[in-house]
Amino acid sequence: GQLQNMKCKFANMIKDDQVHNSQKGAAHIISAVQKKIHLQTLRALSEVQKMTPRERMRLRKLNIADEKAKKLKQLAEEKYQENLKRMQELRSRNFHQVNIDVLHESDQQIAERLITSHPVTSLDYLSIGCNKQMDSETPGRLCMSDPLEHEIPEDPLIAEEYYNDVFDSCSETSEEEEEEE
Numbered sequence: 001g002q003l004q005n006m007k008c009k010f011a012n013m014i015k016d017d018q019v020h021n022s023q024k025g026a027a028h029i030i031s032a033v034q035k036k037i038h039l040q041t042l043r044a045l046s047e048v049q050k051m052t053p054r055e056r057m058r059l060r061k062l063n064i065a066d067e068k069a070k071k072l073k074q075l076a077e078e079k080y081q082e083n084l085k086r087m088q089e090l091r092s093r094n095f096h097q098v099n100i101d102v103l104h105e106s107d108q109q110i111a112e113r114l115i116t117s118h119p120v121t122s123l124d125y126l127s128i129g130c131n132k133q134m135d136s137e138t139p140g141r142l143c144m145s146d147p148l149e150h151e152i153p154e155d156p157l158i159a160e161e162y163y164n165d166v167f168d169s170c171s172e173t174s175e176e177e178e179e180e181e
Contacts (some may be wrong), residue, residue, distance in 0.1 A: 048056060153159040 051059070153162055
């Protein structure tokens with residue numbers, strides 16, 4: 001028991017000694033840094049006192065200009081970051097809205113096409129301007145939506161999607177014709 005007590009006391013003494021030494025070292029470092037800063041300040045002050053009044057004024061103006069430039073640069077950086085953040089928020093918000101609108105509009109357009117679709121004979125298909133029939137399972141009947149029944153959509157995104165669908169179907173037909181030739 002007595003041996004254990006002595007071990008604990010000795011361990012505590014070592015820890016206390018280490019803490020004391022580290023505090024001494026920290027105090028020494030702090031005093032050395034303070035002394036260095038003080039000496040630098042004295043050197044700068046003696047250099048300023050050696051200057052003429054005109055040089056001192058010039059130095060003061062340069063320091064003020066440097067401070068203003070530093071503040072302006074910091075302010076510009078903050079504004080840039082704010083604008084960048086705002087732009088990203090707007091883009092992500094608009095992106096989510098467009099995705100939602102496109103999904104809803106696509107469902108509506110599909111429903112409208114299913115309702116307005118009607119069978120078209122190959123003669124009607126030829127009268128539209130397609131000279132060659134495509135080899136399909138039902139050569140006498142083709143399913144095509146009537147473009148004359150649709151009004152031009154007011155929303156530019158929907159209108160663009162509508163026209164892309166129409167032109168894509170025409171371009172696919174012309175590509176297949178070119179491949180056959």
